[in-house]
Amino acid sequence: MTPSHGPADPTRPDAPAHACDERSVDARCVDAPLLELRKITKTFGDVVADRDVDLTVAAGEVHALLGENGAGKTTLMRVLAGLAHADVGQIIWHGEVVHIASPADAIRLGIGMMHQHDMLVSSLTVEENFELARPEPPLALGLTETGSRVTELTEHYGVNVRPDQRVDTLTVGQRQWLNLLRILDGREIQLLILDEPTASLTQAEREDVFRTLRDLRASGVAVILIVHKLSEVFEVCDRATVMRAGRVVARRLVTETTKEELAGLMVGHTIDTRLAGPPEAPGEVILAVSGLCTAGAEQNLADVSLEVRRGELVGIAGVDGNGQRELGECLAGVRRPSAGTVTVRGRDVTGRPPAELTRMGVARIPEDRHEHGLALGLRIWENIHLGRNASRHLIHRGVVDTARARRLAADLVARFNVRTQDLERPVGELSGGNQQKVILARELGDAADLVVAVNPTRGLDIAATQFVYEQLMAVRTRGGGVLLVSFDLDELLALCDRVFVMSGGRIVGEVAADGADRTLIGMMMGGEHQHVAGDAVL
Ligand SMILES: Nc1ncnc2c1ncn2[C@@H]1O[C@H](COP(=O)(O)OP(=O)(O)OP(=O)(O)O)[C@@H](O)[C@H]1O
Ligand SMILES: [Mg+2]
Structure with missing residues (x-):
């Protein structure tokens, strides 16, 4: 079955929007759909997560599912993956009504889902996690065989992970790959659902994932992709369905819409995407890190020194796994450095516990909201x-x-x-x-004057992302300091006054964000090619 439209043309990201009869979007694109959801409703007590949702997906298309936080995207996909049961509605697969009562049913049909929060067991190895994901009873195949299968898959997809590596030593990007490979492992996947797979990936990692999605599409697999960054819709998707408050509000061919139109459809009004105001005059040093080293970490810090002054927003750029996590942990009081000092408002807080940092008014937004945040x-x-x-x-x-x-x-x-x-x-x-x-x-609710944030907009919709940016700018405007660790170079350059680049546990460079040279930053990061991907919010 081939869809009657070609892939999105990435060279025309701003193709003009024109009025588009929504029903015709389905009619023109999908003559014999692989999947049809009809009138799906799912409630949790008084909360209506999804109401009367219709969705059609063809084999060989990448279909974006868009909507604000809480719009009902994940819940709808969980219904499809057998993890939640619709109160009302039908799932039609290859033209026949099917009942998906469990994940095993979904897997049998060829439906695989990569979740918003990964379900890997951190204390186990890569191959052990593969074993757990198999439909057969655990250890039916034996780890040796699983190990060689893992090696085959990682080599095929060019992923740098060893079967015997413990999962808690992997970067976020490597974990994402592992999640994806677990789904693709030995199964006839016809529909792949990805719930925010790129939320904390670097540009290069994201491009690798998209390349794989294009290959899967070419082999006839359908993909439903949930993302918040609209530039990604134009990079890889063919059609988009937009949800708001549990309902479908629009369907569009990607070639017939724009980022601005999609953003407006998601939130119901247009968004002001202007960022940072003029720089503040930097005041006294509020955070000083001097000669920081760690021992026994995955990527040890080596003599990291930096300062954040009042009125400054300072960024840390780098490819994941180059010491940012360890630096964040030292500043959050959850990792004790082996040498060096951390000083907050002139007071030495090196190795002090999180509670003391909280008492001192250091606001911390951690990398992993499940592990350290909530x-x-x-x-x-x-x-x-x-x-x-x-x-x-x-x-x-x-x-x-x-x-x-x-x-x-x-x-x-x-x-x-x-x-x-x-x-x-x-x-x-x-x-x-x-x-x-x-x-x-x-x-951020208590007007903090020092904020250490690691990927704070991970998983946030456009309006919420904008709100976080405003909050971070407000800290700076009221004379506080912000240290922002982010894998998103666009975000860093749009918000920060200065950006440090980390590589191999060291600070390898510092650039003023104003007029910064991306190629140079990319080289400092270790040869990673970063390209300009539109503005930071969309
Ligand atoms: N297990 C649950 N129990 C109660 N309410 C739930 C449950 N799961 C989801 N909800 C509610 O259903 C609504 C839709 O949530 P869902 O996770 O589907 O949103 P989403 O579109 O995926 O949002 P996000 O972009 O933030 O991930 C929310 O109001 C949420 O609080
Ligand atoms: Mg979700």
């Missing part, structure tokens, strides 16, 4: 105060004033636009982007 089983309002009861004066005579805590949480939830009606629910029930907003509300 207690998923605790309520939303509890997560908003984690570690901050004292600074928010919530404790009286040893007892937490829960009424006040709930009130404050409700204010922060509203200010940071966390989409939830009920603060009593476990934070793990929120959509991925809304979980990230809970961390932001906790860390």
